Amino acid sequence: MKNWKKLEESSFLDANARERALGMVDAGTFTEFLNPRDRFVSPHLPVLGTAVEFDDGTVTGVGLIGKHPVFVVSMEGKFIGGSIGEVNGGKMVATLRLAEKAAAQIKVAHPDEYSERRPLVAISFETGGVRLHEANAGLLAHAEVMDAFQDCRHKLPIVAVVGSKVGCFGGMGFVAAATDVIVMSEEGRIGLTGPEVIEQEMGKEEFDASNKALVYRTTGGKQKYIMQDCNYLVEDRISDFYGVLAKVADLSMDEIEGMRRIGSLKLVQEQMGLVKLVGEMQPKDAMDMWKYYGNENPATLPELSTAEFLKVVKRRVRN
């Protein structure tokens, strides 16, 4: 494992789940829950003759950013596509519940200092959603995670961190949308049905999954940033993601609530407005939307570096 300083300078995209977990908190502060030595593997996979992993493909733990305890969930896309089963789903839920409990205890122990010590949950998504080998348990985990998000609301921020190869798809696409804050890199992708599945079901004319430029401008970080589906767009460096987490940790809960996409009548109306707009416009490509929001030459945007892009981009204005 690289030392923390080296880790911070490394690509988030290339980092494995454990490296990301360590890099998202202060140097030397990370403690892993159910580490590989605990051998908490899936009981379902061996029955189906599928290889297991000692951490079931998800690293969970707690570290610090300044005085803020940061509860981390970090998914490993290389293990069965980062899919969520019973054990890693349970680890995710338990980590969230622990964060909620910690928040309550800190509030009692440090009533005057709560905002400085308020916990944060950072979830590094790299997953295609439910693990089909143990689908019922996996689906249940999705529901329990969303339930835990709701219980944490107004108490502590839940941040989705998306910048890994597999992206964040399937049921976990919904879960990411239900967090308070989403931070992505250009390489990060969020969606429900993955590109290959759309092509398989609807045909190549509908969506050509081998067209990477199309895939990225439909599900990638830049598109999500323009559409306000993600709150922060950063360079593909672990320190950049860390920087956003540190920033969010110090925001007020009101500011954090303002970053949500779903979860109130007003937000539902905002989303319905988008549906109506798309129905009227019938856009053929994500770039049609970019143009609608004031980007004169949308075709140039994918070519820009993240820094250049952030300087010139025009985003959807939230009402």
Next chain:
Amino acid sequence: MALTTLEFEFKADSPKSIAKEWSHLGVTGSGDLEVLMEKKDLDGKTKAKVITPVVGFDAIWEKMINKFVMENNVGDVSIEINDDNATPIVVYMRLRQALAEANAKEAE
């Protein structure tokens, strides 16, 4: 089709244990594997346990891990591997990496 569990025991000529209590490396990805190494008092021997979906390569596993143990004089170590169809050379490389990790000085 169930997973196969293989267990082996080796003894190097001048065995040396690892520096850390334990170390972990790799991901059970397609064509890859993860290695968990633990320091254990085994009278200089090395124990290896492999869990793999592959059938019929028991002798190759034994040869590859034996080569690793003998060439690197590994001893008093328990090795556990979760494999997902890794080729022998990947197995050898991951074992070498895991050993390097197990003996690495703690990073700052």
